[in-house]
Amino acid sequence: MAVPGKGLIEGLKVTAKTLSRRSVTEQYPDVQPELPPRSRGVIALMEENCTSCMLCARECPSWCIYIDSHTETAPSVGEQARERSRNVLDRFAIDFSLCMYCGICIEACPFDALFWSPEFEYAETDLRNLTHEKDRLREWMWTVPAPQPIDPGPVVVPDPPAIEGGSEQ
Secondary structure (H helix, E strand, O other): OOOOOHHHHHHHHHHHHHHHOOOOOOOOOOOOOOOOOOOOOEEEEOHHHOOOOOHHHHHOOOOOEEEEEEEEEEOOOOOOOOOEEEEEEEEEEEEOOOOOOOOHHHHHOOOOOEEEEOOOOOOOOOHHHHEEOHHHHHHHHHHOOOOOOOOOOOOOOOOOOOOOOOOOO
């Protein structure tokens, strides 16, 4: 049979236990917090890998990525070769006042041009300064941690040799 008020008593026990403990205050500006190894801070850009395909901007749910580019044609190399065209990145900007830090843009990039950086100290006093251009996004590449090693996978056990000579009864 249920005891009336049991939930209230349990809640008051938790409250009393919490009140009797000292709080731990992090002295943030003086002592840097210890972050997990793959924490999400800011998005870094490796400009050389970006082909201006616009997949990151199209997949972004908050539409915070702005890309401008133009096409350049390279002259043909041989007699039978044709001219090649390629996109050249003019502007790549992310508005961090709109960004949800979901990481869809990083996963959508087929050329590994976007990475998570654990850098988190980029506060601004003016909201308009939170739109970071490609130069500032490039500066965060040095803070991107090295990728984790690939999991070797399971150990494959070879099948036992087949018995020759027919079926067993």
